[in-house]
Amino acid sequence: xxxxxxxxxxxxxxxxxxxxxxxxxxxxxxxxxxxxxxxxxxxxxxxxxxxxxxxxxxxxxxxxxxxxxxxxxxxxxxxxxxxxxxxxxxxxxxxxxxxxxxxxxxxxxxxxxxxxxxxxxxxxxxxxxxxxxxxxxxxxxxxxxxxxxxxxxxxx
Amino acid sequence: xxxxxxxxxxxxxxxxxxxxxxxxxxxxxxxxxxxxxxxxxxxxxxxxxxxxxxxxxxxxxxxxxxxxxxxxxxxxxxxxxxxxxxxxxxxxxxxxxxxxxxxxxxxxxxxxxxxxxxxxxxxxxxxxxxxxxxxxxxxxxxxxxxxxxxxxxxxxxxxxxxxxxxxxxxxxxxxxxxxxxxxxxxxxxxxxxxxxxxxxxxxxxxxxxxxxxxxxxxxxxxxxxxxxxxxxxxxxxxxxxxxxxxxxxxxxxxxxxxxx
Amino acid sequence: xxxxxxxxxxxxxxxxxxxxxxxxxxxxxxxxxxxxxxxxxxxxxxxxxxxxxxxxxxxxxxxxxxxxxxxxxxxxxxxxxxxxxxxxxxxxxxxxxxxxxxxxxxxxxxxxxxxxxxxxxxxxxxxxxxxxxxxxxxxxxxxxxxxxxxxxxxxxxxxxxxxxxxxxxxxxxxxxxxxxxxxxxxxxxxxxxxxxxxxxxxxxxxxxxxxxxxxxxxxxxxxxxxxxxxxxxxxxxxxxxxxxxxxxxxxxxxxxxxxxxxxxxxxxxxxxxxxxxxxxxxxxxxxxxxxxx
Numbered sequence: 001x002x003x004x005x006x007x008x009x010x011x012x013x014x015x016x017x018x019x020x021x022x023x024x025x026x027x028x029x030x031x032x033x034x035x036x037x038x039x040x041x042x043x044x045x046x047x048x049x050x051x052x053x054x055x056x057x058x059x060x061x062x063x064x065x066x067x068x069x070x071x072x073x074x075x076x077x078x079x080x081x082x083x084x085x086x087x088x089x090x091x092x093x094x095x096x097x098x099x100x101x102x103x104x105x106x107x108x109x110x111x112x113x114x115x116x117x118x119x120x121x122x123x124x125x126x127x128x129x130x131x132x133x134x135x136x137x138x139x140x141x142x143x144x145x146x147x148x149x150x151x152x153x154x155x156x
Numbered sequence: 157x158x159x160x161x162x163x164x165x166x167x168x169x170x171x172x173x174x175x176x177x178x179x180x181x182x183x184x185x186x187x188x189x190x191x192x193x194x195x196x197x198x199x200x201x202x203x204x205x206x207x208x209x210x211x212x213x214x215x216x217x218x219x220x221x222x223x224x225x226x227x228x229x230x231x232x233x234x235x236x237x238x239x240x241x242x243x244x245x246x247x248x249x250x251x252x253x254x255x256x257x258x259x260x261x262x263x264x265x266x267x268x269x270x271x272x273x274x275x276x277x278x279x280x281x282x283x284x285x286x287x288x289x290x291x292x293x294x295x296x297x298x299x300x301x302x303x304x305x306x307x308x309x310x311x312x313x314x315x316x317x318x319x320x321x322x323x324x325x326x327x328x329x330x331x332x333x334x335x336x337x338x339x340x341x342x343x344x345x346x347x348x349x350x351x352x353x354x355x356x357x358x359x360x361x362x363x364x365x366x367x368x369x370x371x372x373x374x375x376x377x378x379x380x381x382x383x384x385x386x387x388x389x390x391x392x393x394x395x396x397x398x399x400x401x402x403x404x405x406x407x408x409x410x411x412x413x414x415x416x
Numbered sequence: 417x418x419x420x421x422x423x424x425x426x427x428x429x430x431x432x433x434x435x436x437x438x439x440x441x442x443x444x445x446x447x448x449x450x451x452x453x454x455x456x457x458x459x460x461x462x463x464x465x466x467x468x469x470x471x472x473x474x475x476x477x478x479x480x481x482x483x484x485x486x487x488x489x490x491x492x493x494x495x496x497x498x499x500x501x502x503x504x505x506x507x508x509x510x511x512x513x514x515x516x517x518x519x520x521x522x523x524x525x526x527x528x529x530x531x532x533x534x535x536x537x538x539x540x541x542x543x544x545x546x547x548x549x550x551x552x553x554x555x556x557x558x559x560x561x562x563x564x565x566x567x568x569x570x571x572x573x574x575x576x577x578x579x580x581x582x583x584x585x586x587x588x589x590x591x592x593x594x595x596x597x598x599x600x601x602x603x604x605x606x607x608x609x610x611x612x613x614x615x616x617x618x619x620x621x622x623x624x625x626x627x628x629x630x631x632x633x634x635x636x637x638x639x640x641x642x643x644x645x646x647x648x649x650x651x652x653x654x655x656x657x658x659x660x661x662x663x664x665x666x667x668x669x670x671x672x673x674x675x676x677x678x679x680x681x682x683x684x685x686x687x688x689x690x691x692x693x694x695x696x697x698x699x700x701x702x703x704x705x706x707x708x709x
Contacts, residue, residue, distance in 0.1 A: 277534075278533075278534075281529070281531055281534070282527045282528065282529075282531040283531050283532075283533055283534070285493070285527065285531065286525065286527050286531040286533075287533075288493060288520075289491050289493070289520055289523065289525045290520065290521075290525075290544070290545050290548070291516075291517040291518070291520040291521045291548075291549065292544075292545075292548050
């Protein structure tokens with residue numbers, strides 16, 4: 001095997017291998033869609049964050065506008081504090097409502113933004129005042145049962 | 157009874173001694189790697205023999221593994237009505253685990269055993285001795301290029317295995333069975349994270365590459381210079397590196413994929 | 417063997433001398449009171465040898481008596497348990513790695529059965545040392561390689577791979593490789609092993625002619641009496657790790673030392689017994705008769 005043929009094959013191999021890596025990174029993974037642009041941090045406090053995880057999505061009108069980067073516990077207010085990195089291109093009013101939703105019935109949880117009418121915008125480091133915690137299934141069931149019992153009681 | 161215990165103790169100490177020897181050998185490889193870098197052609201030659209010649213087996217195996225994942229995955233997922241998650245299942249299984257591990261096992265049995273046999277035969281026919289007497293260090297000239305050739309080839313082969321596997325899963329899932337093409341890819345993209353899954357997979361295959369190449373060159377260099385010695389060394393390469401790969405996979409997975 | 421004028425035409429490769437090598441001394445290799453043991457088994461005991469400049473010296477003895485070990489001790493691949501080996505005035509086992517490698521570049525070794533690098537052609541095998549240790553341009557290396565091959569009669573085979581060579585040809589190529597850098601000391605480990613009669617005499621003649629042409633010293637480790645006594649100047653006889661006799665080739669042929677006599681004349685029984693050590697014959701037969709009788 002001559003040197004040039006060898007080099008050709010090795011070059012081909014390395015090119016194909018790197019191509020596979022690139023394919024995995026871009027087409028299979030989320031490298032292309034992950035925002036490499038500027039972001040600004042915003043906080044939100046929840047009574048119950050449910051199953052929200054770091055790197056969970058933050059969506060507004062169904063479009064991903066940011067990611068959860070940190071989840072802490074506030075020992076004074078006994079609330080969960082979520083830090084969000086928002087895409088710098090988007091600005092949200094100060095009275096934005098942050099809710100924790102579930103995608104699908106049993107899917108992953110994400111934060112949804114519902115905008116209010118405030119003219120002042122959220123700045124970096126601000127805390128979102130209006131939040132709604134995650135729905136806890138057990139509470140829902142017990143509430144349903146309680147309502148059912150109350151209804152039956154009332155009918156009698 | 158005492159003799160049995162003594163024998164056991166001797167064997168354990170012999171193993172530990174050998175491990176120590178192998179570690180010093182590893183350090184020697186790293187120290188004498190200068191030639192592999194300066195005379196790149198030596199390393200390129202080894203990348204050809206370990207990587208390029210393993211392409212067929214890696215690509216074909218990857219394709220079949222991916223197709224099986226597609227079949228099995230579909231069968232299980234449809235019970236929960238979640239067949240659109242097929243893409244996620246196939247890609248995560250491959251990128252996180254099957255790609256690095258299976259490709260490494262195949263690499264160990266094909267390229268690893270070839271390296272061991274080659275170096276062992278060179279030792280048996282006194283070629284390594286001859287090189288030493290010609291004032292050329294056999295570790296830098298023969299051993300190190302093969303080591304680095306293996307280390308460079310391994311991540312590339314693992315990536316090719318995973319890519320081929322995903323393609324195989326796509327063929328079966330979308331083309332054959334009829335899972336929705338759009339959700340196949342979009343769910344995959346949404347669930348496979350670059351840093352968490354792909355980079356970790358690459359790190360794994362890199363570690364496996366070091367393990368296989370190290371075991372292969374060491375067993376070859378340390379083989380008894382006879383026919384039985386070389387064949388025993390070749391077998392030991394495949395067995396030892398396979399076990400080490402699986403053990404390392406456990407350790408790496410425990411660090412990488414839990415507790416997030 | 418046809419006239420080999422090229423031997424005289426091949427100019428020695430001009431290398432810088434090894435620092436510390438004393439070129440004025442009469443003997444190139446001096447071994448004094450050498451003892452070597454492996455795993456507490458004594459292999460060599462009390463060896464004293466002198467290899468003068470320009471001479472071919474044979475080290476003979478039956479298999480496993482330590483002849484190859486001696487070569488490895490001279491080449492620095494093994495360290496003596498006690499005693500010293502001097503090459504060109506330098507004690508081999510006290511050299512650091514760099515000086516040892518510098519010394520080895522002045523030595524050539526022909527390994528048993530050749531030990532050619534099987535993944536390169538004959539040409540590349542010979543050119544190996546030139547490419548590794550010198551900065552000679554490829555054109556010059558080309559000429560030198562062909563000259564060395566011509567000296568051993570295999571210039572036309574330079575494109576072949578070692579696997580395509582016959583035993584005798586492989587041995588000759590290995591010889592050409594051993595003299596690639598015109599060494600001052602050439603060591604031969606069983607150069608005659610397994611060769612046909614024609615190749616035997618070719619190799620013998622080459623050993624002598626190359627030694628004289630290069631002005632080098634040669635050590636031939638062998639148990640082929642016929643061929644070696646034809647070409648060597650001095651012989652050391654080794655038996656069970658000790659030197660039992662030494663002298664010129666003629667002295668060996670007429671030696672009265674029983675071991676030497678048995679070896680040179682190929683007698684079946686003598687100091688080296690025919691029967692492997694065992695209990696008395698009669699005793700063993702009687703015992704089996706008693707058991708099966």
